[in-house]
Amino acid sequence: MRLMRRFIRAWLIRASVSAVVAWSWRNRVEVARWMRFVMGAPARLRSDDTDARALLAEARVRVALSADRRTRGARAITGLSVVDGVVDLEGVEGSPTLDAAASVLIGHPGVRGIRVNGRDGANAHLGVPALAS
Numbered sequence: 708m709r710l711m712r713r714f715i716r717a718w719l720i721r722a723s724v725s726a727v728v729a730w731s732w733r734n735r736v737e738v739a740r741w742m743r744f745v746m747g748a749p750a751r752l753r754s755d756d757t758d759a760r761a762l763l764a765e766a767r768v769r770v771a772l773s774a775d776r777r778t779r780g781a782r783a784i785t786g787l788s789v790v791d792g793v794v795d796l797e798g799v800e801g802s803p804t805l806d807a808a809a810s811v812l813i814g815h816p817g818v819r820g821i822r823v824n825g826r827d828g829a830n831a832h833l834g835v836p837a838l839a840s
Contacts, residue, residue: 777807792819
């Protein structure tokens with residue numbers, strides 16, 4: 708009986724490790740993005756130009772993009788930053804993924820505006836409001 712329990716426990720551990728490795732590989736782009744964000748957060752908090760609320764706002768935006776299947780793990784999105792409620796998306800010009808990301812973030816709590824590749828109003832056709840200068 709004891710030997711059987713050991714065997715089952717060892718088999719379950721191997722199976723769960725294999726499942727975690729398979730999931731991580733399938734979602735490697737998203738996992739890498741989150742790891743860069745998490746690893747860079749302490750340094751950004753220590754700097755004078757970022758406060759905890761700005762970091763929390765960026766985390767909420769990242770969660771919203773990770774939750775949507777159109778933007779999860781998309782390689783077309785190459786950069787993301789949030790400054791004073793304005794989301795700046797960087798990515799492949801003309802990509803439908805950037806349009807999807809902008810449409811996900813429209814009306815998201817804490818988002819005042821969206822810039823795509825540094826240009827305001829790049830997604831006006833989606834109803835993204837222009838930022839006041």
